Amino acid sequence: MNSPKHDKNKRLARPHWAILCDFDGTISRKDVGNRMFARFARSGWKDTVEDWKAGLISSRDCLTAECSLARATADQIAQFVLTQEIDPHFKRFLHFCRRQDIPVIILSDGLDFYIDLILKKYGLETLPRFANHLVIRGSRLLPSFPYFDQGCGSCGNCKGFHVRRYGQDGTTTVYIGDGYSDRCAVTAADLIFAKGDLQRYCHQQGIEHVPYRDFGDVLRRIRLLVEGADAEQRSLADVDLNTGSRIRNRTSRSQRRNR
16 A cells, blocks of 8 residues: 655645545445345345344345345446435545545445446546445346455455555554444544444444544544644544544554454
């Protein structure tokens, strides 16, 4: 992974940061995968999702079962997917991060087929992403899981694995998510933005996080840090984004992993 670029017009001591984002319900306004299966899968797919949420099956098994229950051609799925929208503030957030040389990476336990279509729709097809792979043959959906063996064994695409990989050179990692598939990521990230099911999970587990509603909220807090922080004394991990003040006794990554 390349380190962020620096020039004489930027703070020379700025810490290296990486922002990693969930896709479904975070970048996209709705959970596109769930909507796709609701549209094209036979009855029973919701029971599979509940089994996954209860920890009875892995997300790989869940997604494989959902795909086996669905019947649709690539054109049918594309036509449906392209009606889906992204968070209206995401492109502005991404523009700010790019100006600050902060990489933004998509981590999804969903399917690359619909993610790539939506990114291209919004002119964001160069945004790096890691997701499960989908091939459509006729009307059959055939998923595969290129990152499964590198992860926790419970996720098709373990987000915790990717967060740790981006943070292994000392980069401060920020994670933004909203759901059950983000649970592994929050054990590895330095700073967590959470809403929805992920926010409830963080509350239950006592995991420190920043609540948000949309990328407008995230942008305001990230801008506060980037434009106001003394880089030699602060990092994303030790600043209260609501006030700009230093956080004392922040829960460490290792403490979260051991909960």
